[in-house]
Amino acid sequence: MRLLIVEDDRDAADYLVKAFREVGHVADRAADGEEGLGLALEGQYDVLIVDRMLPKLDGLSLIGQLRAEGVETPVLILSALGQVDDRVKGLRAGGDDYLPKPYSFAELAARIEVLSRRRGGRNEETVYRVGDLELDRLSHRVSRGDDEIVLQPREFRLLEYLMKHAGQVVTRTMLLENVWDYHFDPQTNVIDVHMSRLRSKIDKGYARPLLHTVRGAGYVIRDAKS
Amino acid sequence: MTQRAETLRAAAARLVHVFRTTTFKLTLVYLAVFAVAVLFLLAYFAWNTNRLITEQIQETVDAEITGLTDQYRLSGIRRLVLVIQGRAQRPGSNLYLVTTFTGEALAGNVGSLSPGVLDRRGWVETAYRRLDEGEGAEHRALARVEQLPGGFRLLVGRDLDEREHLLDIVFSALRWLIGLLVVLGLAGGLFVTRRVLRRVDAMTGTTQTIMAGDLGGRLPIAGTGDEIDRLAGNLNTMLERIEVLMRGLKEVSDNIAHDLKTPLTRLRNRAEEALRSAKNEADYREALEATIDESDGLIRTFNALLMIARAESGQGREDMADVDAAEIVRGVADLYEPVADDRGLGIAIDAPTPVTVRGNRELISQALANLVDNAIKYADPGPPAVNGAPAPIEITVRGEGDRILLAVADHGPGIPPADRGRVVGRFVRLERSRSQPGSGLGLSLASAVAHLHGGELRLEDNKPGLRAVIELPRVGATSPPTP
Numbered sequence: 001m002r003l004l005i006v007e008d009d010r011d012a013a014d015y016l017v018k019a020f021r022e023v024g025h026v027a028d029r030a031a032d033g034e035e036g037l038g039l040a041l042e043g044q045y046d047v048l049i050v051d052r053m054l055p056k057l058d059g060l061s062l063i064g065q066l067r068a069e070g071v072e073t074p075v076l077i078l079s080a081l082g083q084v085d086d087r088v089k090g091l092r093a094g095g096d097d098y099l100p101k102p103y104s105f106a107e108l109a110a111r112i113e114v115l116s117r118r119r120g121g122r123n124e125e126t127v128y129r130v131g132d133l134e135l136d137r138l139s140h141r142v143s144r145g146d147d148e149i150v151l152q153p154r155e156f157r158l159l160e161y162l163m164k165h166a167g168q169v170v171t172r173t174m175l176l177e178n179v180w181d182y183h184f185d186p187q188t189n190v191i192d193v194h195m196s197r198l199r200s201k202i203d204k205g206y207a208r209p210l211l212h213t214v215r216g217a218g219y220v221i222r223d224a225k226s
Numbered sequence: 227m228t229q230r231a232e233t234l235r236a237a238a239a240r241l242v243h244v245f246r247t248t249t250f251k252l253t254l255v256y257l258a259v260f261a262v263a264v265l266f267l268l269a270y271f272a273w274n275t276n277r278l279i280t281e282q283i284q285e286t287v288d289a290e291i292t293g294l295t296d297q298y299r300l301s302g303i304r305r306l307v308l309v310i311q312g313r314a315q316r317p318g319s320n321l322y323l324v325t326t327f328t329g330e331a332l333a334g335n336v337g338s339l340s341p342g343v344l345d346r347r348g349w350v351e352t353a354y355r356r357l358d359e360g361e362g363a364e365h366r367a368l369a370r371v372e373q374l375p376g377g378f379r380l381l382v383g384r385d386l387d388e389r390e391h392l393l394d395i396v397f398s399a400l401r402w403l404i405g406l407l408v409v410l411g412l413a414g415g416l417f418v419t420r421r422v423l424r425r426v427d428a429m430t431g432t433t434q435t436i437m438a439g440d441l442g443g444r445l446p447i448a449g450t451g452d453e454i455d456r457l458a459g460n461l462n463t464m465l466e467r468i469e470v471l472m473r474g475l476k477e478v479s480d481n482i483a484h485d486l487k488t489p490l491t492r493l494r495n496r497a498e499e500a501l502r503s504a505k506n507e508a509d510y511r512e513a514l515e516a517t518i519d520e521s522d523g524l525i526r527t528f529n530a531l532l533m534i535a536r537a538e539s540g541q542g543r544e545d546m547a548d549v550d551a552a553e554i555v556r557g558v559a560d561l562y563e564p565v566a567d568d569r570g571l572g573i574a575i576d577a578p579t580p581v582t583v584r585g586n587r588e589l590i591s592q593a594l595a596n597l598v599d600n601a602i603k604y605a606d607p608g609p610p611a612v613n614g615a616p617a618p619i620e621i622t623v624r625g626e627g628d629r630i631l632l633a634v635a636d637h638g639p640g641i642p643p644a645d646r647g648r649v650v651g652r653f654v655r656l657e658r659s660r661s662q663p664g665s666g667l668g669l670s671l672a673s674a675v676a677h678l679h680g681g682e683l684r685l686e687d688n689k690p691g692l693r694a695v696i697e698l699p700r701v702g703a704t705s706p707p708t709p
Contacts, residue, residue: 182557186595187526190564193568197564
């Protein structure tokens with residue numbers, strides 16, 4: 001994946017470039033808004049990571065100009081401003097995701113992964129399949145092999161989100177945002193409890209587990225064989 | 227000598243100070259308006275009196291001329307001369323003169339007139355001298371000259387001294403009045419200005435001590451209930467609020483310093499410990515992971531603090547919309563239900579009908595989540611309860627008058643009444659709760675969110691247990707945010 005990091009803090013940017021390289025991505029860096037806009041306009045990037053407060057041209061204006069030029073590359077906004085209204089402003093300006101600083105790299109990487117595949121997305125599919133697990137989005141039926149699995153509405157939405165991003169790491173915050181539409185930190189490990197319930201319904205008693213915990217990051221649903 | 231000059235200069239400065247005040251300027255304006263009014267009144271009086279006197283003179287003179295002309299017509303010039311001679315000898319201010327057509331006086335009491343007066347007919351104002359007076363005596367008179375058949379001329383007039391005297395009286399009254407007005411006005415102005423100035427100066431003095439850092443100062447109130455008292459009262463209320471806020475801010479920053487130092491110290495110790503005693507990679511890894519966990523906790527605390535600060539400063543009001551409180555309750559209950567279940571606590575929701583509140587869904591959800599999180603933590607029955615199954619947590623939404631109550635009730639140990647006011651403060655954790663994980667910010671945030679929405683957080687006895695109520699104004703019922 002080719003990434004552009006527009007960030008004026010040299011240390012933070014270098015850290016990101018290095019970290020992304022370690023997980024196999026190529027990342028360029030722009031130190032201010034104008035340079036970032038120039039690179040974003042000419043380069044072929046899969047995802048842009050844009051800091052909100054930048055010299056010369058601030059992050060939100062950068063995104064605005066980019067969208068005005070017809071460039072639809074997904075953008076993740078990084079910002080020290082982490083309140084709900086800041087986030088709404090960022091998304092309204094044309095950002096696709098918003099991550100407040102300080103963030104964990106695992107969280108950022110997971111979100112970048114999801115953003116990069118958003119285009120191709122599985123939105124049109126009506127049936128998601130992972131191994132022998134099947135989820136029908138229209139009839140709300142879930143089955144594994146020949147067994148019908150009965151899920152509560154909330155469990156269904158959780159599984160739907162996980163299967164939509166099958167093979168990608170999904171963090172707790174992403175689940176909280178996308179399944180419950182909450183952007184606050186619920187303090188207790190509520191998500192883990194939800195996940196263990198879901199796991200007991202879809203994995204318990206089957207030889208091959210599909211729902212995996214990724215340490216320090218979140219969860220992923222995948223068929224280990226494929 | 228210099229001391230005296232000094233005092234003089236100080237007095238002058240004080241006077242200049244007085245002249246600059248609004249009250250004094252107002253006094254001057256009033257003074258001017260009043261003077262104009264007096265001027266107008268006296269001018270009107272003088273003009274009308276003048277007119278009245280003139281009319282009176284003209285009436286009597288007209289009557290006399292008619293009478294004298296009749297005499298002349300009936301009995302001829304001789305008779306007229308006789309009559310005039312008779313009248314001219316009477317004391318008074320009447321003037322009579324009869325002349326031949328050449329201007330030779332036949333009878334009367336006029337010694338001399340302004341030249342050319344007798345050649346005209348009708349009314350004329352003229353200077354004159356009486357026959358019995360010496361050269362140099364000059365008076366003014368209003369007279370009428372009539373041509374009699376036969377070329378004789380008759381002049382009847384009245385001295386104007388009376389009229390002039392009256393005008394003199396009016397003008398001198400005017401001078402006195404204006405003088406008095408100015409003196410009284412200035413004195414009154416100075417008096418009022420100094421009175422007001424003294425009170426304003428007292429206020430200024432207080433504000434200066436407040437600016438110097440003593441927030442305990444309050445403006446003096448004279449007790450007269452006038453506008454200055456009202457202003458002082460309002461300012462005092464404002465100062466009260468500022469003092470509370472400042473004290474809160476100080477407390478918060480003290481607490482923050484203290485409560486953030488603790489985890490920071492832990493963080494540092496752990497890193498140091500790892501450097502000193504770690505034997506292998508696994509040890510380092512463990513230490514680093516613990517460090518990350520610890521800093522995540524710090525970040526969480528920071529975020530909560532920022533959120534509370536923002537809610538308290540009123541930010542987030544612009545994002546408010548009509549939201550269904552029952553829906554919020556269901557959402558939060560749904561999020562926490564498995565956790566509660568794991569602890570053997572059921573969550574019962576009583577939110578039958580949609581209840582609309584104007585607010586920020588995210589913030590109200592978080593406030594409620596904090597309350598539910600607390601309920602789950604502290605309602606933990608620990609060893610099996612006497613009567614078997616632990617009591618569930620109840621979340622209710624209901625309207626009460628113009629308020630909406632979101633209540634989270636548990637049957638845990640509750641909070642003693644004495645501590646209920648205190649626990650809402652930042653970082654306040656009761657002794658019993660220190661064993662539980664938490665930042666001590668949950669209730670502060672819930673309270674700040676309630677305030678932001680114009681409501682409040684109430685902690686009540688659930689007998690047994692705690693009933694935490696977020697009270698919000700119902701949509702339509704406008705209520706200002708409570709301070």
